[in-house]
Amino acid sequence: MAQRKRKDLQLSEAEWKVMHAVWECAPATARDVLDTLGDETEWAYTTVKTMMTRLVDKGALKTKMRGNTSVYVPALTKNHARTSALRGLLDRAFGGTMGSMMHFLVEEEKLTAKERREILRRLSEDQA
Amino acid sequence: MAQRKRKDLQLSEAEWKVMHAVWECAPATARDVLDTLGDETEWAYTTVKTMMTRLVDKGALKTKMRGNTSVYVPALTKNHARTSALRGLLDRAFGGTMGSMMHFLVEEEKLTAKERREILRRLSEDQA
């Protein structure tokens, strides 16, 4: 099994959904997460609870009891998770370099004209 | 289980390795792939063979017998696979929009100065 350095945790699709909900309404209970997800999923309460328990194991969430209820907060920021996920994609699919992904984006027309302008604007103003 | 439209197949980490090898030396036998991978992995021959069989099932590879040996060719291009993978990352981690990923890249300093210059160059020359 590819054993990437601990700390570089990869989230599964379902886990991302839960994390998004937690980032949105932390500190959150499983019930809060279920409500936040709304009709985005049809999950049973226990499904969410199970995933949150696993996310605690993975180190993506922290939990604390309040009365008889577990309250969860993220153990990493959304940006941190995004960075890991991106890193994973880069490693798997783009030979590990940002450059080759950018090349792909630019050459393969994955960007709309609007996105291009936006990026140009940001990059150049930031660089000045 | 999140049931994305078939066709939008997501490759696992090990599968990416195999696919990279096949793209590199197609048409390729399992042996070719194993050789191409070199010391990148310690896989047994049958491990590679199993994965290639699964990739055929998934529709990522096509196979044909030559004598008593299976010869494989990719059933999708690297760019196609990259697009799917990127799409997956976008959906999972960036709310499904390219824009928010680019925002992340630009604002979060994920790019080196060199990469920025490179992107600027490509974008602007392409846009002219």
Next chain:
DNA sequence: TGACGACTTCTACAGATGTAGTATCTTCAG
């Protein structure tokens, strides 16, 4: 012709992921 090597198909098994039921416990409203 028989052993060796290369290939194939089958089977296996552990860990991760998706999804949820069940049994139990806590609390609050009557």
Next chain:
DNA sequence: CTGAAGATACTACATCTGTAGAAGTCGTCA
């Protein structure tokens, strides 16, 4: 005090992923 509502921990099970052994088949070389 009792029961419903809601929380928890445990258990379960199918599928996917990573990894590979076992057994059978075929061609070749001595």
